[in-house]
Amino acid sequence: MDKITDFINNQYKALQVSASVADAADLFLDEDYSHFPILDHDVFLGSISKEDTELFSGADAINDHKYNLTRFFVRNNMNWFDVLEEFSKNHSNILPVLDDKNNYLGFYELDDVLHFFNETTFVKEDGGTIVIEKETADFTFSQICQIVESNDAKILGVFISNKSATKTEITLKISQSNFNEIIQTFRRYNYTILSEHQEDAYLADLKDRSDYLNKYLNI
Structure with a gap:
């Protein structure tokens, strides 16, 4: 390069x-x-x-x-x-x-x-992107790397995409596109997932429950 x-x-x-x-x-x-x-x-x-x-x-x-x-x-x-x-x-x-x-x-x-x-690994390598957020005083890059690697994935790139006095937003490029286990692990560590992912089982379950409740209320 x-x-x-x-x-x-x-x-x-x-x-x-x-x-x-x-x-x-x-x-x-x-x-x-x-x-x-x-x-x-x-x-x-x-x-x-x-x-x-x-x-x-x-x-x-x-x-x-x-x-x-x-x-x-x-x-x-x-x-x-x-x-x-x-x-x-x-x-x-x-x-x-x-x-x-x-x-x-x-x-x-x-x-x-x-x-x-556009020629950097962050853009060129195959993978997917997750945007997460946590209290500025509580997040560490070592923890983020540990969460990703414990789910058999690799970080291709990471940067702070937004920051305030209380919250920090981090954008990750990860070496796989099936993020469900990674997303759930981030949530267990109190990270908020800002990006949307079709394979997010947690949100899919919430949607199913909401659809069921709406159907029940409309009977």
Whole structure:
């Protein structure tokens, strides 16, 4: 599998701060980028947004508006999940990449990182997904792994998909799609099952009881 740094893009060179706003606007006409990186010689200053090029005069130098540049970036040693998170946090489809000495290396495009994500085991391997929830103070990843593996399954991927002060939501990719025993074990350990599964015998039994009660009440 490729490394995420293999996707660092240098198809377009970063714009110099001495370039005009019109130069940036022309680039945004050619490519559907939300932002684009700006350098002062070799020093990364930030990124100009497409919206700003529509507000500023095209004749202005980018340097005239350098305090409006946004300073988000990622390091070249960050893993793909952290990079994906930065895309979401900054509402951007492009992320400048710097090394640990703040040298500009290029940029990631969102589509490339999503392609990388699609090649990970979490997405590519056969299996199914369960979404569970528990009190934030009470869950542990070791317990979650123990529950899955005690039912002769393997975890292909796991991440915290939502979190509050009291509750934590965890999404699991598991190496099998028949989840009934795993689901019931999670319930015995006081996890709430947020995802729906046809093979969930507990919910099927509740539905049967509800249907029977409705039939009785309608007699």
